[in-house]
Amino acid sequence: MRSSRLLAGAAALALLPLSAFAQAASVTKLDSGDTAWMLTASMLVLMMTIPGAALFYGGMVRAKNLLSVMMQCFAITALITVLWIVYGYSLAFSTEGMHAGITGWHSFIGGLDRAMLAGLTPDSRYQTVPESVYVMFQLTFAIITPVLIVGAYAERMRFAAMLWFSALWFTLVYLPIAHMVWSGPGSLLGDLGVLDFAGGTVVHINAGVAGLVACLVIGKRRGWPHTHMPPHNLGYTVIGASLLWLGWFGFNAGSAVAANGSAGMAMLVTQIATAAAAIGWTAVEWTVHKRASVLGIASGAVAGLVAVTPAAGTCGPGGALLIGLAAGVICFFTATRLKYRLGYDDTLDVFGVHAIAGIVGALLTGPFAAASLGGFGHVASAWGQLWIQAKGVGFTIAWSALLSVAILKLLDRTLGLRVDAEQEQMGLDLAEHEERAYDLQR
Amino acid sequence: MQWITAIIKPFKLDEVREALAEAGVHGMTVTEVKGFGRQHGHTELYRGAEYVVDFLPKLKIELAVSDEQLEHAIEAIVGTARTGKVGDGKIFVSALEQVIRIRTQEVDADAL
Numbered sequence: 001m002r003s004s005r006l007l008a009g010a011a012a013l014a015l016l017p018l019s020a021f022a023q024a025a026s027v028t029k030l031d032s033g034d035t036a037w038m039l040t041a042s043m044l045v046l047m048m049t050i051p052g053a054a055l056f057y058g059g060m061v062r063a064k065n066l067l068s069v070m071m072q073c074f075a076i077t078a079l080i081t082v083l084w085i086v087y088g089y090s091l092a093f094s095t096e097g098m099h100a101g102i103t104g105w106h107s108f109i110g111g112l113d114r115a116m117l118a119g120l121t122p123d124s125r126y127q128t129v130p131e132s133v134y135v136m137f138q139l140t141f142a143i144i145t146p147v148l149i150v151g152a153y154a155e156r157m158r159f160a161a162m163l164w165f166s167a168l169w170f171t172l173v174y175l176p177i178a179h180m181v182w183s184g185p186g187s188l189l190g191d192l193g194v195l196d197f198a199g200g201t202v203v204h205i206n207a208g209v210a211g212l213v214a215c216l217v218i219g220k221r222r223g224w225p226h227t228h229m230p231p232h233n234l235g236y237t238v239i240g241a242s243l244l245w246l247g248w249f250g251f252n253a254g255s256a257v258a259a260n261g262s263a264g265m266a267m268l269v270t271q272i273a274t275a276a277a278a279i280g281w282t283a284v285e286w287t288v289h290k291r292a293s294v295l296g297i298a299s300g301a302v303a304g305l306v307a308v309t310p311a312a313g314t315c316g317p318g319g320a321l322l323i324g325l326a327a328g329v330i331c332f333f334t335a336t337r338l339k340y341r342l343g344y345d346d347t348l349d350v351f352g353v354h355a356i357a358g359i360v361g362a363l364l365t366g367p368f369a370a371a372s373l374g375g376f377g378h379v380a381s382a383w384g385q386l387w388i389q390a391k392g393v394g395f396t397i398a399w400s401a402l403l404s405v406a407i408l409k410l411l412d413r414t415l416g417l418r419v420d421a422e423q424e425q426m427g428l429d430l431a432e433h434e435e436r437a438y439d440l441q442r
Numbered sequence: 443m444q445w446i447t448a449i450i451k452p453f454k455l456d457e458v459r460e461a462l463a464e465a466g467v468h469g470m471t472v473t474e475v476k477g478f479g480r481q482h483g484h485t486e487l488y489r490g491a492e493y494v495v496d497f498l499p500k501l502k503i504e505l506a507v508s509d510e511q512l513e514h515a516i517e518a519i520v521g522t523a524r525t526g527k528v529g530d531g532k533i534f535v536s537a538l539e540q541v542i543r544i545r546t547q548e549v550d551a552d553a554l
Binding site: 225228229230231289291293295296299335336337340349 | 486487488489490491493
């Protein structure tokens, strides 16, 4: 079970020697069922990014920027893969120098002993699966997190600046947070007892907060909010949301790192929360606007997927229903009201959907992990766990916000974050890539 | 000779064309256009962003008729394009000075 939870009784992890994976590998036996599932789950999570997120986001931008968004998703996939091999996996998951309950330098970031995947062989294991599969599975999470931020700065960021931002953000924000939550005994937030089964904090709050910061630093699109900027192809968005929904079973059920009861329960609660959030968003929208919209139900589903992510290994079906419903209702208001009220141009609502649903989910994971509320998290108390979750959320928001501002300001001073006004008007597809998505006149 | 320009609802085109043919009109030009009169456009709402779409799709029919045909042509258009609801369109009539068929160089009534 991949998790940082001391309180959750991650017995397998606790029994392992405290140091390297290599030692852990030698004592566990490979399970072909677990391995088959994790091979599949890794592919499902990659599918969430390309083409899932690429279509979900691509449909919501104007036609002249479709390719730029898809290019950003695709290029980040390639870029992060290379960085992951060179140093990413090591900085995130090396357990060098870590000791349970002791806070030190390596509670924040892993060592470089696994750089270039040093020591990895076909016989290396992570628990019951080949370590190569675990490297691949975790890579797909590292890819989708910076991809989620694309939605916040879409339609105006320079491609070169986008690549630098993604690389630096991955290095300074994603890798430390992933290490602090998921690297096991001795990790900062793991030792605190923060529950984050599949990445509500590491992936969604982290990316959502960075998205808010990014759209504030880079500034509004020219003409926003007075100029019409409607989505150009909501059909793509629905296909993308559907691929995200499907792929999310790899994300959440795969986070059990085994084909077992925990994976099965994670799959079920993911389905429940997603449906509840889609219904929650749509019900509020129908009441407020007298219409049930396609973009609304797709957005609601994504909010539910995000919200159940940290809870997927610990909540029961009833908890999932309530977590999903809460996320759908709350995100309707944060995605349709908040940014106009506060005046920030988060193009595709990365903050309003991902950060907010992430926070709702991360907090509710606490109480709904308790047996008294139908959970399986073995937590001491529902409200005590809520407070622990809040500390994890607060820490992640602060870390992501501060470092994202620093990275973006640095890049703005050096490279420049934005395309110029003429290029923005022309659209990034032509201005940055000299290509067009649609050529319907010929 | 008269020049008729009619703005109609797109779904009425076939009926209007048939009625005009029965009234003895041999040709016309049809263009897809957008505009507004008393009929208001519609609104679209995407995650709280409301867009008012003012211009509605219509068809513009243009045809040249003889003075004798004018009344029948107008009756044909009004009789078929009318639904009784706001947005049925308008007919504009103006005097036409000269018509020339390019192939034969016939003029005026012979060219209609």
